[in-house]
Amino acid sequence: MSSSLKSSQVAFLKSEGYLVLDRRLPPEWAQRLRERLLAFAVRWPGRKQLLPDEVFVEFILSKEVLPLARAVLGEKCLVHHANGRVAASNSCAKVWHHDRDGRVLPYADRAAMYHFMFYPGGLDGGVAPLVLKARTHLLEVPRNVPAVLGTSISTDDVVLTGSPGLVIILDSAVWHMRPAASSAVPRFDLNVSFVEGPGDWPERQALAPVLSEVARGLGRSSARYFGDGRSE
Ligand SMILES: O=C(O)CCC(=O)C(=O)O
Numbered sequence: 131m132s133s134s135l136k137s138s139q140v141a142f143l144k145s146e147g148y149l150v151l152d153r154r155l156p157p158e159w160a161q162r163l164r165e166r167l168l169a170f171a172v173r174w175p176g177r178k179q180l181l182p183d184e185v186f187v188e189f190i191l192s193k194e195v196l197p198l199a200r201a202v203l204g205e206k207c208l209v210h211h212a213n214g215r216v217a218a219s220n221s222c223a224k225v226w227h228h229d230r231d232g233r234v235l236p237y238a239d240r241a242a243m244y245h246f247m248f249y250p251g252g253l254d255g256g257v258a259p260l261v262l263k264a265r266t267h268l269l270e271v272p273r274n275v276p277a278v279l280g281t282s283i284s285t286d287d288v289v290l291t292g293s294p295g296l297v298i299i300l301d302s303a304v305w306h307m308r309p310a311a312s313s314a315v316p317r318f319d320l321n322v323s324f325v326e327g328p329g330d331w332p333e334r335q336a337l338a339p340v341l342s343e344v345a346r347g348l349g350r351s352s353a354r355y356f357g358d359g360r361s362e
Contacts (some may be wrong), residue, residue, distance in 0.1 A: 131209065134200070134316050135198065136196070143299055144301075146264045147262070147264055148264065148298060149298070149299045150292065150296070152292040152293055152295075152296050153293045153294070153295045154194075154295055155248060155296075156264075156295070159189065159194055159250070159295075161191070161250070162175055162189075163248065167215060167250070167317040167320070171184065171245040172217065178214065179211070179213060179214050180213060181211075181344055182343045182347070187347075190322055191355070195246060198246055198297070202207075202299060202324075203324050206208060206327040207231070207324045207327065208326075208356070208359050210222070210325045210333070211333065212320070212322045212323070214319055216316050216317065216318045218316060219256060219257045219258045219313055220310050220311055220314045221310065221314070222310065223305050223309055223310060225238070225280050225281055225304050225307060226263075226278055226306070226307040227273055227274065227277060227302045227305070228267075228271075228273045228276060228305050229245065229303075230273055230302045231243060232331055232332060234270050235270070236272070237268050242325065243323065243325045243326075243331075243336075244299055244300065244301055244302060245299070245322075246321070247297065248297055249296040249297070249318060249319055249320075250318045252291075252294040252295070252336055253317075254293065256311055256315045257291075258308050259290055259311075260290045260306060261289050261306065261308070262300065262307070266304050270309060276305040276307075281307055281309045294345065302323060327359050328360050341356040342356070342357075
């Protein structure tokens with residue numbers, strides 16, 4: 131894959147709040163991630179938090195993830211969290227929400243936070259899509275406000291599907307939702323989130339012991355993505 135994004139793609143992401151990159155992951159990574167998520171689900175049933183697992187750390191630092199984060203957020207970007215799981219598509223509905231960490235601030239005053247969503251099995255053929263509302267990152271609402279909408283879908287919503295290796299980048303403040311699907315086929319998802327640098331990130335702060343554990347196992351140039359961004 132190319133190492134970064136076109137300026138037109140970054141401009142679309144910033145204005146609409148999302149960007150779709152179909153078949154972006156190479157098949158080798160897609161297969162490795164599916165196998166690891168399956169093994170993870172057996173070892174830690176119900177767990178979403180993927181760090182400090184070594185395969186997911188290797189993935190975050192790979193050319194499939196870091197160059198995307200740097201293209202969107204700049205050279206000082208930091209990992210915020212990494213969640214993921216495999217679940218049956220008919221059992222995994224999640225109501226409307228956004229995931230912007232920290233205080234509710236006007237868009238112009240916010241440091242950037244983005245979700246990099248990876249779908250190693252794709253989102254098609256009975257697998258629940260990702261549904262979002264474009265441009266809702268410009269609203270200034272607490273993150274639980276969208277929950278009043280449940281899992282309802284309106285005609286203006288963007289319903290995203292794609293092939294194995296699909297990548298979707300979201301401003302973390304975009305309202306998004308996962309409906310239940312009719313089929314029980316496995317649905318694989320990973321959400322690696324990055325912020326543009328140090329800031330008011332209470333949830334990242336809560337994860338600091340795990341991020342530090344990851345950093346201790348890495349050389350300096352990689353460890354910095356898991357550090358506080360202030361000590362270089
Ligand atoms: O499973 C998905 O497609 C979206 C998951 C989600 O809502 C999130 O990671 O914030």
